Amino acid sequence: MRWRSALFLWLLLILLPFLVSAESWREVSEEAQAIFPSATRMKASSDTLPVTEIYQLDQPLGFLFETDDLTDFPGFSGDSINLRVGLDTDGRILGIALLGHHEPIFLHGLGEKPLVDFINQYGGLSLKQQVLVGSAQQRIASDDIVYFDGVTKATVSVMVVHDTIISAARKVAQARLTGFGSSVQTKLNTDTFSPKSLSALNDDNYLYHWQLSEEEAAAALGVNASRLADARDSDQPDNTSFIDLTLAVLNPPMVGKNLLGETEYQRVMNTLAPGEIALLVGSRGGYHFVADDFVRGTTPARFSLRQQGSPLALRDADLFHLQHADFALPLAPFERLNIFTFSDQSGFDPAVPLSVGMTVQLVKNHLESEHVFVESLYALPSTLLVAVPPTEKPLPLWQRIWIDRQAEIAVMAMYLVLLTGVFVFQRRLVRFNRYLTPARLASLVFVIGFIGFYAQGQLSVVNIYTLLLSLWNGFDIRVFLLDPILFVLWTYVFISLFLWGRGLFCGWLCPFGAMQELIAAVAEKYRVRQWKIRDAWHQRLIYLKYFVLVLLVGMAFNRLSLAETLAEVEPFKTAVTLVFDRSLPFVIYALALLLISARVHKAYCRYLCPLGAGLAVLGRFRLFSWLNRRSECGSPCRLCEKSCGINAIHKDGSIDYNECVQCLECVAIISDENRCVANKYGKNRKSKRATQSSDESVVVVVSPHIY
Structure with missing residues (x-):
């Protein structure tokens, strides 16, 4: 019976770990290993952010998350498109996988392969880069701009995918990484309205004008002014400004309702999805913010907006396709006019200045050209902003x-x-x-x-x-x-x-x-x-x-x-x-x-x-x-x-x-x-020494026999 008891206790000790669950660290899953090949362990985030932290030994490699946990962009079907995304510690998307969707065009028409092929293009994308989807314009060679092929007949779906990926990844980057902005502390004031004249809108900086002569543009671009002459749009005379843009953020009624009037303002606002921002851009200069071959409903290649180095995902709302622009205030006629939209989930903070950029194509010779970039800053006036209820600055x-x-x-x-x-x-x-x-x-x-x-x-x-x-x-x-x-x-x-x-x-x-x-x-x-x-x-x-x-x-x-x-x-x-x-x-x-x-x-x-x-x-x-x-x-x-x-x-x-x-x-x-038997040895030694000493002290005298 003793050996059975021993065996039982032995097995109990060995099986004890199976009865206790580990607190956080987990074996790297196959999904995580596919995106982070060098990962050795992973664990759920220690706060409320729904991400999994990936480690190689004790060094963080990045984050794994599902977009449904971070964003809610309804697709053409009305449901979101859920993806698994791996983001490294430099803000680069290492891998991406489609988990679920209900888009009819892919389920009952094109099949899922075109959607998967489109999604796979985002592998390796940095959140600092601007993405142009399906643009038919002449492509600009730039490290900051990447072009992805769209899916014919599925424009709405692929743009929802794009917004979902970028917005979810940016939320993680803002919460975990430096250099991608922080939590928004203000929002646009969409409640206050009072009538204002055009001069008052200009004086209050509600409209932003960016104007550069050919000489000023040449100096800003670092090129010779003579090279800009060939870059002018063909229908523009030489005596006009090279860049002449007007921008207006339309969501605040103080801007949109005064500029467009009640009816047109409501029409624009009704086209926006929840959380979308409408930006009116018009130009009259020699180099427009969109080229002649610009495709409605896409992202402009020449014009861009950035905040803290990260691009805002602009998309043409295509509001003036069937209906001409209607202004309540007498603005000078624009030769190009578009309303672009972007989501506030893209990391937009109205309190942070906007970097308004133009990319200019310059001909080097008859075989090649180069692209140069110029930008200007526009800070929205504080009267258009309201503070988000203050929250304590999160601890590290x-x-x-x-x-x-x-x-x-x-x-x-x-x-x-x-x-x-x-x-x-x-x-x-x-x-x-x-x-x-x-x-x-x-x-x-x-x-x-x-x-x-x-x-x-x-x-x-x-x-x-x-x-x-x-x-x-x-x-x-x-x-x-x-x-x-x-x-x-x-x-x-x-x-x-x-x-x-x-x-x-x-x-x-x-x-x-x-x-x-x-x-x-x-x-x-x-x-x-x-x-x-x-x-x-x-x-x-x-x-x-x-x-x-x-x-x-x-x-x-x-x-x-x-x-x-x-x-x-x-x-x-x-x-x-x-x-x-x-x-x-x-x-x-x-x-x-x-x-x-x-x-x-x-x-x-x-x-x-x-x-x-x-x-x-x-x-x-x-x-x-x-x-x-x-x-x-x-x-x-x-x-x-x-x-x-x-x-x-x-x-x-x-x-x-x-x-x-x-x-x-x-x-x-x-x-x-x-x-301890040292005492025993010590006593024995003492006894032996005492005995030896006693023996040496006894003198025996033997008398000789006389015969």
């Missing part, structure tokens, strides 16, 4: 994470304080050595259950070369502050290395080490036969972990992806981080190491662990070698040596602190008069 992400996990940090801190007390006052606590075993078992259970499974505080060699790479490439402490438990643990372990060496972590803070030790305790209780490693082999094998450490660190500086693959020599990710929720080969490997620990005490820690090797290197500079030793240790008494499961006590009684996990078993033995 790492601070929000620390606040959310303050309970875990407090529990961890209490344990570390207790642990420090044990190590500092161990000479005073030896009188309570009979409580060492239950206290040790309680500590191991806490380390596995709380530090490991719940708080995800398993340190790894990956952390070591992540730190080294960070120091090499430019250290940013915020990266490490994103995981408070690991930060607290590493800070504590780093300090403790110079006090007591590696043993404090390996013996009292490592979850996988605790798993091995618990299994070894069960094996010892039920007298599972141990495999004895010969001392000669042991002395060689302990250096294997240093070889693994050097290999991993060296590889990290040359081929990081290979280094992270080789880091799977650590079973921590499988057994602790992912709680055995992983593919079978990894699970078998981790379980095999745990099973071996029942036969060879903490075999992985002793011979293979690169993290332990790295800690041992720094541990050589410790200040204290504080474990009690006696002159009898090693000769003649070798009880501590034989009781040390990890073989960290030499035959002469000295302790190898590079291998010692400071389980305190030798401290308990040496302070226990019933267990």
